Amino acid sequence: MGIHGTADPPPPARDLRPARPGRSRQMTPIQTDALVTEVAADGPYQLVRLQAPALATRVQPGQFVTADPSSLRASLGGALRHPLLPATVRAEGLDLLLPPAHPAAALAAGQRVNLLGPLGKPLRLPHPPARLLLVADGQHLPALLPAAHRALANGCPVALLLSVPTAAALYPPSRLPPALEIHLVTADGSAGHDGSLLDLLTGSGEAPLLLTWADRILLATDPVLYPALAEATRAARLSPSPDFAQALLLPTIVCGVGACRGCAVPTRRGYRRACTDGPFFDLLEVEAE
Ligand code: FES
Structure with missing residues (x-):
């Protein structure tokens, strides 16, 4: 499919997150095949525009998605999914601004990439007139x-x-x-x-x-x-x-849904999972490893 094509309907959403009482603001992650509609240099970054409306309506500031490494042309190696933090969330999808050496920066328009998300907690943002x-x-x-x-x-x-x-x-x-x-x-x-x-x-x-x-x-x-x-x-x-x-703090992401502890971040209150408790942590609580 060429540039600015239309993505196939995403596969049915599948609940991948273990039940966690009291986390109602976090939406259930889904897997979907996003279509790369544009890739272009944007200042020091590579802009990668992904069409994934089913996912975009769920992603809040502070949350991330992971990409299937087999979808990426150049892989860091291994079978782990790559975490991606969107620079812009649009109604139709996500825009990534990536360092040119990032494996996802080698995606080409027309490719599809399997995404899992949203992952992590939405940021607590201030309300006016807070700065x-x-x-x-x-x-x-x-x-x-x-x-x-x-x-x-x-x-x-x-x-x-x-x-x-x-x-x-x-x-x-x-x-x-x-x-x-x-x-x-x-x-x-x-x-x-x-x-x-x-x-x-x-x-x-x-x-x-x-x-x-x-x-x-x-x-x-x-x-x-x-x-x-x-x-x-x-x-x-x-x-x-x-x-x-x-x-x-976004260490290696393995399962992405809180099941493996592979993304543990040490804090003064014990280890926390970046994929479900992060990826933003209280700076004054984080412990150096
Ligand atoms: S990646 Fe498995 S618990 Fe976070």
Whole structure:
């Protein structure tokens, strides 16, 4: 089938999640065959547009899907499904913004890919007039975009603290929501501030004030930074509320439905499953492994 074709009707939804009392906001995952309708370079990313209406109506900000590796041209190897966090959720499907080396970036228009989702917990987003701060590096920025769009649509002020290696690796700001207040840091100083996220959040400029400005923070960076970012948060906030700062942690996903513990994340309250309790966790509760 060619570009912009029409996907076959998805297979009947199959309940794949063990019963978990009190999790009514999480919709039952389904498997569906999505059609790739467009693949194109989009700034530093590869845009992969997937048509999957039965799935798109279920995915909330913070949730993810997994792709059958046999659907992907280039595989990381093994038989594990690949977790994918959508950058945009449309009525008809999902848009992915992927690093060019990601196996799903090699998909071609007209291909079909078997998806399982939605997986994980929807994010708890603030309500107006609360303010949302996003902290991301370039690789993980797309994972926060659904939350940014939803919070802005709800009327919340949203600021983004974004770190990229160099100006050439920056996603064009014109492609981001106009109402988003962007604070940029580059490792080589070619755009925005010179340095790293930590330099900025622990320095003497205005960035540390963002930690006191925000009513909620979402973080998506290399997890090795999370302990230091947690310290910076504790230094700025005397007694942050639970889930004040939520950080993306998405380890290897095996079953995707809470049955295998293969995605365990250590926290101060014991191990949690990324596929059912995450993939965003309280930054101040996460334990270094
Ligand atoms: S991947 Fe099996 S419990 Fe999460």
